[in-house]
Amino acid sequence: MAEKMWGDEEFWGLGYDWDPDWVLTEKQIELRTKLIDLCENEMRANAKRSDDELLYPNRNFEILGENGFLALTVPEEYGGLGENHVAFSMVCETIARYGCASTAMCYVMHMAAVNTIMLRPTPELIEKYIRPLNTGKIGTLSYSDPETGSHFWYPVSSGAEKTENGFKVRKKASWTTSGGFADFYVVQTTSPNFTGYDDLSVFVIDGEHVQAQPSLW
Structure with missing residues (x-):
């Protein structure tokens, strides 16, 4: 099995034996690759700015929304990516590892709120809170x-x-x-x-x- 990489070097944490890629679908691996790129090129710099200036990571949530991640587990018929809890775990881990740990924590609670609504989704809740998620709405x-x-x-x-x-x-x-x-x-x-x-x-x-x-x- 290939070594897990951190940029151009071998990753210093757990390897694939303990964090196996085989639990991810091809689509989820593509999502992770896309998210790592967003983290390395945009979100990580925003994390430093948030820390230095004591700011809430709003821009990182805008980036997540622009790329569909704020509606990760929402069914496609409601404008989401239709992913499962495995993808949710992967996204949280990826944001924390490559981008911004504070954003990851806020994202956990955001998706928990979204998933709670989706347990009893009424038409009103769908239209008011779920469909607009990727415009940057935070729960x-x-x-x-x-x-x-x-x-x-x-x-x-x-x-x-x-x-x-x-x-x-x-x-x-x-x-x-x-x-x-x-x-x-x-x-x-x-x-x-x-x-x-x-x-x-x-x-x-x-x-x-x-x-x-x-x-x-």
Whole structure:
């Protein structure tokens, strides 16, 4: 088996015995090659700029969107690449290894939000949040509840109530990756008629309705 390379030199980390290429399809290998090129030629320089100037990596997300990666696991019929969890893992690893570790972390939470929506995809959710993804729309999860030490399975400081126009959601969260920068948030609260530990609901909230303090990270 060929040696894994890092530029023109042998890669210093795990080899293919522990990170085998044979789990990837030909399409996924092509995606990885394309992504490595984007990382080496654009995203890595943006990572340094973000670190030096304390900036959120917005430009890297624009690059990912321009190349289809923000809708990686979304079915092709909705404008995505139709890939699976193996491709998701590969993309996260590739961004972190060759481009920007911070972008990779934000991307993990973005795709987690996207995949959560795709578990119960309504026409409204598809049109509002899924189809526009590759224009640079960023999503994130917001689950951690500060009142219970981040125990997302019992969000006592959050809740929701049914109204004539839908739901009124009250959510207090900590450690929300991309907080203050995301375009939409997938949040978990107790259900409107909360009856116990497992009676929880998930909502999608537009970024314009979220108050965040990213400067306090």
